[in-house]
Amino acid sequence: MTLLVDVRHRLGAFRLEAGFASDGGVTALFGRSGSGKTSLIRAIAGLIRPDEGRIVLDGDVLVDTRRDIFVPKHRRRFGYVFQEARLFPHFTVRGNLSYGRWFAPRGEVPDSQDRVVELLGIGHLLDRRPANLSGGERQRVAIGRALLSAPRLLLMDEPLAALDEERKAEILPYLERLRDETKVPIVYVSHAVHEVARLADRVVLMRDGLVVATGPVSDVLSAPTLNSGMDRREMGSVLSGVIASFDPPHRLATVQLKSNVLHVPNSDVAEGAPVRVHIPARDVMLAIERPAGLSALNILDGRIETIVADSDGMVTVRVACGGDVVHARITGLSTERLDLQPGKPVFAVIKTVALDPR
Numbered sequence: 396m397t398l399l400v401d402v403r404h405r406l407g408a409f410r411l412e413a414g415f416a417s418d419g420g421v422t423a424l425f426g427r428s429g430s431g432k433t434s435l436i437r438a439i440a441g442l443i444r445p446d447e448g449r450i451v452l453d454g455d456v457l458v459d460t461r462r463d464i465f466v467p468k469h470r471r472r473f474g475y476v477f478q479e480a481r482l483f484p485h486f487t488v489r490g491n492l493s494y495g496r497w498f499a500p501r502g503e504v505p506d507s508q509d510r511v512v513e514l515l516g517i518g519h520l521l522d523r524r525p526a527n528l529s530g531g532e533r534q535r536v537a538i539g540r541a542l543l544s545a546p547r548l549l550l551m552d553e554p555l556a557a558l559d560e561e562r563k564a565e566i567l568p569y570l571e572r573l574r575d576e577t578k579v580p581i582v583y584v585s586h587a588v589h590e591v592a593r594l595a596d597r598v599v600l601m602r603d604g605l606v607v608a609t610g611p612v613s614d615v616l617s618a619p620t621l622n623s624g625m626d627r628r629e630m631g632s633v634l635s636g637v638i639a640s641f642d643p644p645h646r647l648a649t650v651q652l653k654s655n656v657l658h659v660p661n662s663d664v665a666e667g668a669p670v671r672v673h674i675p676a677r678d679v680m681l682a683i684e685r686p687a688g689l690s691a692l693n694i695l696d697g698r699i700e701t702i703v704a705d706s707d708g709m710v711t712v713r714v715a716c717g718g719d720v721v722h723a724r725i726t727g728l729s730t731e732r733l734d735l736q737p738g739k740p741v742f743a744v745i746k747t748v749a750l751d752p753r
Protein backbone atom coordinates (compact mmCIF):
# COMPACT_ATOMS: atom_id res chain seq x y z
CA MET A 396 0.00 0.00 0.00
CA THR A 397 1.24 3.46 -0.79
CA LEU A 398 -0.62 6.63 0.03
CA LEU A 399 0.69 9.91 -1.34
CA VAL A 400 -0.86 13.13 -0.08
CA ASP A 401 0.12 16.62 -1.18
CA VAL A 402 -2.50 19.33 -0.70
CA ARG A 403 -2.79 23.09 -0.46
CA HIS A 404 -6.03 24.59 0.72
CA ARG A 405 -7.24 27.84 2.24
CA LEU A 406 -9.86 27.84 5.00
CA GLY A 407 -10.58 31.48 5.92
CA ALA A 408 -7.32 32.83 7.35
CA PHE A 409 -5.88 29.33 7.76
CA ARG A 410 -3.67 27.85 5.08
CA LEU A 411 -3.08 24.11 4.86
CA GLU A 412 -0.02 23.14 2.90
CA ALA A 413 0.76 19.58 3.80
CA GLY A 414 1.99 16.35 2.31
CA PHE A 415 3.28 12.96 3.35
CA ALA A 416 3.76 9.45 2.03
CA SER A 417 2.79 6.27 3.82
CA ASP A 418 3.54 2.68 2.95
CA GLY A 419 0.96 1.13 5.28
CA GLY A 420 0.57 0.55 9.00
CA VAL A 421 -0.54 3.41 11.20
CA THR A 422 0.36 6.96 10.15
CA ALA A 423 -0.39 9.46 12.92
CA LEU A 424 -1.17 13.08 12.09
CA PHE A 425 0.07 14.69 15.27
CA GLY A 426 0.19 18.28 16.46
CA ARG A 427 -1.40 20.87 18.68
CA SER A 428 -4.98 21.97 18.44
CA GLY A 429 -5.46 24.08 15.34
CA SER A 430 -2.37 22.70 13.53
CA GLY A 431 -4.51 21.38 10.68
CA LYS A 432 -4.74 17.64 11.40
CA THR A 433 -8.50 17.45 10.95
CA SER A 434 -8.40 19.57 7.81
CA LEU A 435 -5.78 17.23 6.33
CA ILE A 436 -7.69 14.05 7.15
CA ARG A 437 -10.86 15.67 5.79
CA ALA A 438 -9.04 16.32 2.53
CA ILE A 439 -7.97 12.66 2.40
CA ALA A 440 -11.55 11.61 3.14
CA GLY A 441 -12.96 13.72 0.33
CA LEU A 442 -14.85 16.05 2.69
CA ILE A 443 -12.67 18.95 1.55
CA ARG A 444 -11.90 19.56 -2.10
CA PRO A 445 -8.38 21.03 -1.98
CA ASP A 446 -7.54 24.17 -3.95
CA GLU A 447 -4.48 22.39 -5.29
CA GLY A 448 -2.81 19.04 -4.95
CA ARG A 449 -2.87 15.31 -5.44
CA ILE A 450 -3.94 12.31 -3.40
CA VAL A 451 -3.03 8.89 -4.75
CA LEU A 452 -3.69 5.50 -3.15
CA ASP A 453 -1.94 2.52 -4.71
CA GLY A 454 -1.69 4.26 -8.05
CA ASP A 455 -5.37 5.19 -8.00
CA VAL A 456 -5.58 8.95 -8.40
CA LEU A 457 -8.30 10.24 -6.04
CA VAL A 458 -7.46 13.92 -6.36
CA ASP A 459 -5.43 15.73 -8.97
CA THR A 460 -6.49 19.35 -9.26
CA ARG A 461 -4.39 19.91 -12.39
CA ARG A 462 -6.29 17.17 -14.20
CA ASP A 463 -9.56 18.13 -12.53
CA ILE A 464 -9.85 14.73 -10.86
CA PHE A 465 -11.82 14.55 -7.63
CA VAL A 466 -13.20 11.16 -6.61
CA PRO A 467 -16.14 11.84 -4.28
CA LYS A 468 -16.08 10.63 -0.71
CA HIS A 469 -18.48 7.71 -1.15
CA ARG A 470 -16.41 6.30 -4.03
CA ARG A 471 -13.10 6.31 -2.17
CA ARG A 472 -13.96 3.20 -0.15
CA PHE A 473 -12.47 4.49 3.07
CA GLY A 474 -13.71 3.71 6.56
CA TYR A 475 -14.17 6.56 9.03
CA VAL A 476 -14.14 6.66 12.79
CA PHE A 477 -14.76 10.01 14.43
CA GLN A 478 -14.57 11.32 17.98
CA GLU A 479 -18.18 10.32 18.56
CA ALA A 480 -19.22 6.89 17.41
CA ARG A 481 -22.23 8.12 15.34
CA LEU A 482 -24.01 4.76 15.50
CA PHE A 483 -27.63 4.38 14.44
CA PRO A 484 -29.53 4.63 17.73
CA HIS A 485 -32.51 2.56 16.62
CA PHE A 486 -30.35 -0.37 15.41
CA THR A 487 -28.76 -2.96 17.66
CA VAL A 488 -25.00 -3.46 17.54
CA ARG A 489 -25.62 -6.34 15.13
CA GLY A 490 -27.70 -4.03 12.93
CA ASN A 491 -25.03 -1.36 12.95
CA LEU A 492 -22.38 -3.90 11.95
CA SER A 493 -24.57 -5.26 9.14
CA TYR A 494 -24.96 -1.74 7.84
CA GLY A 495 -21.17 -1.51 7.47
CA ARG A 496 -21.13 -4.81 5.59
CA TRP A 497 -23.84 -3.59 3.30
CA PHE A 498 -21.48 -0.87 2.12
CA ALA A 499 -18.74 -3.30 1.15
CA PRO A 500 -18.55 -3.19 -2.64
CA ARG A 501 -19.67 -6.21 -4.61
CA GLY A 502 -16.80 -8.58 -5.26
CA GLU A 503 -14.89 -7.38 -2.17
CA VAL A 504 -14.87 -9.77 0.73
CA PRO A 505 -14.69 -7.86 4.00
CA ASP A 506 -13.27 -9.46 7.10
CA SER A 507 -15.82 -11.93 8.42
CA GLN A 508 -18.19 -10.44 10.96
CA ASP A 509 -17.20 -13.11 13.47
CA ARG A 510 -13.56 -12.18 13.16
CA VAL A 511 -14.23 -8.46 13.55
CA VAL A 512 -16.51 -9.12 16.53
CA GLU A 513 -13.79 -11.21 18.13
CA LEU A 514 -11.03 -8.74 17.29
CA LEU A 515 -12.90 -5.91 19.00
CA GLY A 516 -14.35 -7.96 21.87
CA ILE A 517 -17.97 -6.98 21.17
CA GLY A 518 -19.60 -10.43 20.96
CA HIS A 519 -21.56 -9.92 24.19
CA LEU A 520 -22.97 -6.61 22.95
CA LEU A 521 -24.58 -7.72 19.68
CA ASP A 522 -28.21 -7.43 20.82
CA ARG A 523 -27.82 -4.11 22.63
CA ARG A 524 -28.65 -0.68 21.31
CA PRO A 525 -26.05 2.12 21.35
CA ALA A 526 -27.78 3.92 24.25
CA ASN A 527 -26.93 0.91 26.45
CA LEU A 528 -23.22 0.88 25.65
CA SER A 529 -20.33 2.69 27.30
CA GLY A 530 -18.45 5.28 25.23
CA GLY A 531 -15.57 2.84 24.71
CA GLU A 532 -17.93 0.05 23.61
CA ARG A 533 -19.68 2.39 21.19
CA GLN A 534 -16.35 3.33 19.69
CA ARG A 535 -15.38 -0.34 19.28
CA VAL A 536 -18.66 -0.96 17.43
CA ALA A 537 -18.00 2.08 15.21
CA ILE A 538 -14.57 0.66 14.35
CA GLY A 539 -16.17 -2.73 13.61
CA ARG A 540 -18.74 -1.12 11.36
CA ALA A 541 -16.01 0.72 9.47
CA LEU A 542 -13.91 -2.45 9.09
CA LEU A 543 -16.83 -4.46 7.73
CA SER A 544 -17.22 -2.08 4.81
CA ALA A 545 -13.92 -3.57 3.49
CA PRO A 546 -12.17 -0.18 3.50
CA ARG A 547 -8.98 0.39 1.56
CA LEU A 548 -7.93 2.86 4.22
CA LEU A 549 -9.24 3.56 7.71
CA LEU A 550 -9.36 7.21 8.75
CA MET A 551 -9.60 7.84 12.48
CA ASP A 552 -10.02 11.38 13.80
CA GLU A 553 -9.28 11.53 17.54
CA PRO A 554 -11.24 8.33 18.16
CA LEU A 555 -10.38 8.36 21.87
CA ALA A 556 -10.70 12.08 22.58
CA ALA A 557 -14.24 11.89 23.95
CA LEU A 558 -13.42 9.05 26.36
CA ASP A 559 -12.16 9.23 29.93
CA GLU A 560 -8.75 7.78 30.81
CA GLU A 561 -10.17 4.44 31.90
CA ARG A 562 -12.11 3.97 28.65
CA LYS A 563 -9.08 5.03 26.64
CA ALA A 564 -6.97 2.40 28.37
CA GLU A 565 -9.68 -0.16 27.65
CA ILE A 566 -9.83 0.56 23.93
CA LEU A 567 -6.11 1.03 23.14
CA PRO A 568 -5.32 -2.70 23.14
CA TYR A 569 -8.06 -3.21 20.55
CA LEU A 570 -6.54 -0.53 18.35
CA GLU A 571 -3.21 -2.32 18.67
CA ARG A 572 -4.80 -5.58 17.57
CA LEU A 573 -6.37 -3.76 14.67
CA ARG A 574 -2.95 -2.48 13.64
CA ASP A 575 -1.25 -5.85 14.05
CA GLU A 576 -3.90 -8.28 12.85
CA THR A 577 -5.56 -6.54 9.93
CA LYS A 578 -3.86 -5.34 6.81
CA VAL A 579 -5.92 -2.15 6.61
CA PRO A 580 -3.69 0.93 6.60
CA ILE A 581 -4.76 3.60 9.09
CA VAL A 582 -4.41 7.38 9.17
CA TYR A 583 -4.90 8.39 12.79
CA VAL A 584 -5.33 11.97 14.05
CA SER A 585 -4.29 12.62 17.63
CA HIS A 586 -2.85 15.32 19.84
CA ALA A 587 -1.98 12.82 22.61
CA VAL A 588 1.67 11.81 22.58
CA HIS A 589 1.22 8.55 24.50
CA GLU A 590 -1.40 7.39 21.99
CA VAL A 591 0.89 8.19 19.10
CA ALA A 592 3.90 6.56 20.80
CA ARG A 593 1.85 3.47 21.35
CA LEU A 594 0.05 3.08 18.05
CA ALA A 595 1.84 4.81 15.23
CA ASP A 596 4.43 3.43 12.85
CA ARG A 597 5.01 6.80 11.22
CA VAL A 598 4.30 10.28 12.50
CA VAL A 599 3.44 13.37 10.49
CA LEU A 600 4.02 16.28 12.86
CA MET A 601 1.99 19.38 11.96
CA ARG A 602 2.14 23.02 12.96
CA ASP A 603 0.21 25.99 11.52
CA GLY A 604 -1.01 23.97 8.55
CA LEU A 605 2.48 22.72 7.63
CA VAL A 606 4.22 19.40 8.09
CA VAL A 607 7.27 20.15 10.24
CA ALA A 608 8.59 16.60 10.60
CA THR A 609 7.74 13.17 9.32
CA GLY A 610 9.32 9.77 9.87
CA PRO A 611 9.30 6.68 12.08
CA VAL A 612 7.65 7.28 15.45
CA SER A 613 10.88 6.79 17.40
CA ASP A 614 12.64 9.49 15.35
CA VAL A 615 9.91 12.12 15.31
CA LEU A 616 9.03 11.85 18.99
CA SER A 617 12.62 12.07 20.12
CA ALA A 618 14.49 14.37 17.74
CA PRO A 619 14.50 17.79 19.40
CA THR A 620 15.83 19.66 16.40
CA LEU A 621 12.93 18.53 14.31
CA ASN A 622 10.32 19.06 16.93
CA SER A 623 9.76 22.74 16.53
CA GLY A 624 6.00 22.33 16.55
CA MET A 625 5.85 19.87 19.39
CA ASP A 626 5.54 20.65 23.05
CA ARG A 627 9.01 19.66 24.18
CA ARG A 628 7.72 18.44 27.51
CA GLU A 629 6.13 15.64 25.51
CA MET A 630 9.29 14.42 23.88
CA GLY A 631 10.60 11.01 24.67
CA SER A 632 12.14 7.83 23.42
CA VAL A 633 10.26 4.95 21.85
CA LEU A 634 12.28 1.72 21.97
CA SER A 635 11.48 -1.78 20.74
CA GLY A 636 12.15 -4.95 22.67
CA VAL A 637 10.74 -8.31 23.73
CA ILE A 638 9.42 -9.57 27.05
CA ALA A 639 12.27 -11.66 28.46
CA SER A 640 10.67 -12.77 31.72
CA PHE A 641 8.14 -12.01 34.45
CA ASP A 642 8.34 -11.54 38.15
CA PRO A 643 4.75 -12.37 39.15
CA PRO A 644 4.93 -11.46 42.87
CA HIS A 645 6.05 -7.94 41.96
CA ARG A 646 3.99 -7.75 38.75
CA LEU A 647 7.07 -6.73 36.82
CA ALA A 648 8.05 -7.62 33.28
CA THR A 649 11.65 -7.66 32.11
CA VAL A 650 12.06 -6.18 28.66
CA GLN A 651 15.12 -6.98 26.59
CA LEU A 652 16.02 -4.02 24.42
CA LYS A 653 18.89 -4.04 21.92
CA SER A 654 21.56 -3.94 24.60
CA ASN A 655 19.78 -3.19 27.86
CA VAL A 656 17.16 -4.69 30.10
CA LEU A 657 14.31 -2.69 31.63
CA HIS A 658 11.98 -3.65 34.49
CA VAL A 659 8.48 -2.45 33.77
CA PRO A 660 5.25 -2.83 35.75
CA ASN A 661 3.02 -5.12 33.69
CA SER A 662 1.57 -8.56 34.05
CA ASP A 663 -0.52 -9.10 30.95
CA VAL A 664 1.97 -9.58 28.13
CA ALA A 665 3.24 -13.03 27.14
CA GLU A 666 6.91 -13.96 27.41
CA GLY A 667 8.63 -13.50 24.07
CA ALA A 668 6.05 -10.92 22.94
CA PRO A 669 7.43 -7.95 21.03
CA VAL A 670 6.75 -4.69 22.86
CA ARG A 671 7.43 -1.00 22.64
CA VAL A 672 8.47 1.11 25.55
CA HIS A 673 7.87 4.82 25.76
CA ILE A 674 10.14 6.80 28.05
CA PRO A 675 9.18 10.48 28.40
CA ALA A 676 12.35 12.59 28.36
CA ARG A 677 11.16 14.59 31.38
CA ASP A 678 11.14 11.34 33.38
CA VAL A 679 14.84 10.67 32.82
CA MET A 680 17.51 12.07 35.15
CA LEU A 681 21.24 11.99 34.49
CA ALA A 682 24.05 11.22 36.93
CA ILE A 683 27.80 11.20 36.39
CA GLU A 684 28.33 8.41 38.92
CA ARG A 685 26.23 5.30 39.30
CA PRO A 686 23.57 6.32 41.83
CA ALA A 687 23.00 4.11 44.84
CA GLY A 688 20.01 3.91 47.19
CA LEU A 689 17.46 5.06 44.61
CA SER A 690 13.97 3.67 44.21
CA ALA A 691 14.20 3.83 40.41
CA LEU A 692 14.46 0.32 38.96
CA ASN A 693 16.07 1.27 35.69
CA ILE A 694 19.49 2.86 35.51
CA LEU A 695 21.28 2.58 32.18
CA ASP A 696 24.87 3.51 31.53
CA GLY A 697 25.68 5.36 28.37
CA ARG A 698 27.48 8.18 26.69
CA ILE A 699 26.17 11.62 25.76
CA GLU A 700 25.73 12.08 22.02
CA THR A 701 24.17 15.53 21.74
CA ILE A 702 22.91 18.35 23.95
CA VAL A 703 20.27 20.69 22.54
CA ALA A 704 19.26 23.80 24.50
CA ASP A 705 15.73 25.20 24.43
CA SER A 706 14.65 28.78 24.84
CA ASP A 707 13.01 27.94 28.18
CA GLY A 708 16.26 27.06 29.98
CA MET A 709 15.83 23.31 29.56
CA VAL A 710 18.09 21.07 27.53
CA THR A 711 17.49 17.75 25.82
CA VAL A 712 20.36 15.32 26.16
CA ARG A 713 20.59 12.35 23.84
CA VAL A 714 22.34 9.43 25.49
CA ALA A 715 23.48 6.30 23.62
CA CYS A 716 23.21 3.33 25.97
CA GLY A 717 24.79 0.61 23.82
CA GLY A 718 22.37 0.21 20.92
CA ASP A 719 19.49 1.96 22.70
CA VAL A 720 19.04 5.72 22.69
CA VAL A 721 17.41 7.51 25.62
CA HIS A 722 16.59 11.22 25.84
CA ALA A 723 16.67 13.21 29.06
CA ARG A 724 15.17 16.65 29.53
CA ILE A 725 16.98 18.45 32.30
CA THR A 726 17.73 22.03 33.29
CA GLY A 727 20.55 24.03 31.75
CA LEU A 728 21.83 24.60 35.29
CA SER A 729 22.20 20.83 35.89
CA THR A 730 24.05 20.54 32.60
CA GLU A 731 26.55 23.15 33.78
CA ARG A 732 26.91 21.75 37.28
CA LEU A 733 27.59 18.24 36.01
CA ASP A 734 29.75 19.62 33.18
CA LEU A 735 27.82 17.53 30.67
CA GLN A 736 29.30 17.40 27.20
CA PRO A 737 29.07 15.15 24.16
CA GLY A 738 31.16 12.02 24.69
CA LYS A 739 30.88 12.10 28.50
CA PRO A 740 29.82 8.84 30.21
CA VAL A 741 26.59 9.20 32.22
CA PHE A 742 23.95 7.13 33.95
CA ALA A 743 20.35 7.61 32.84
CA VAL A 744 17.92 7.14 35.70
CA ILE A 745 14.50 6.29 34.30
CA LYS A 746 11.59 7.22 36.53
CA THR A 747 8.71 5.91 34.42
CA VAL A 748 8.38 3.63 31.45
CA ALA A 749 5.17 2.79 29.66
CA LEU A 750 5.04 -0.64 28.09
CA ASP A 751 2.95 -1.31 25.04
CA PRO A 752 2.40 -4.67 23.39
CA ARG A 753 3.54 -4.64 19.81
Ligand SMILES: Nc1ncnc2c1ncn2[C@@H]1O[C@H](COP(=O)(O)OP(=O)(O)OP(=O)(O)O)[C@@H](O)[C@H]1O
Nearest residue numbers: 406407408409427428429430431432433434435586
Ligand atom coordinates in the same frame (compact mmCIF):
# COMPACT_ATOMS: atom_id res chain seq x y z
N1 LIG B 1 -14.20 26.05 7.34
C1 LIG B 1 -13.26 26.78 7.94
N2 LIG B 1 -13.18 28.10 7.76
C2 LIG B 1 -12.22 28.85 8.34
N3 LIG B 1 -11.28 28.33 9.14
C3 LIG B 1 -11.31 27.02 9.38
C4 LIG B 1 -12.30 26.17 8.79
N4 LIG B 1 -12.06 24.89 9.20
C5 LIG B 1 -10.98 24.95 10.00
N5 LIG B 1 -10.52 26.20 10.11
C6 LIG B 1 -9.35 26.65 10.91
O1 LIG B 1 -8.26 25.90 10.46
C7 LIG B 1 -7.36 25.66 11.55
C8 LIG B 1 -7.03 24.18 11.61
O2 LIG B 1 -8.13 23.46 12.07
P1 LIG B 1 -8.12 21.89 12.22
O3 LIG B 1 -9.44 21.47 12.78
O4 LIG B 1 -7.67 21.27 10.96
O5 LIG B 1 -6.95 21.68 13.30
P2 LIG B 1 -6.66 20.45 14.24
O6 LIG B 1 -5.19 20.32 14.28
O7 LIG B 1 -7.41 19.25 13.80
O8 LIG B 1 -7.19 20.94 15.62
P3 LIG B 1 -7.98 20.16 16.80
O9 LIG B 1 -7.00 19.21 17.38
O10 LIG B 1 -8.37 21.26 17.73
O11 LIG B 1 -9.16 19.50 16.13
C9 LIG B 1 -8.02 26.21 12.77
O12 LIG B 1 -7.45 27.46 13.05
C10 LIG B 1 -9.48 26.35 12.37
O13 LIG B 1 -10.09 27.41 13.06
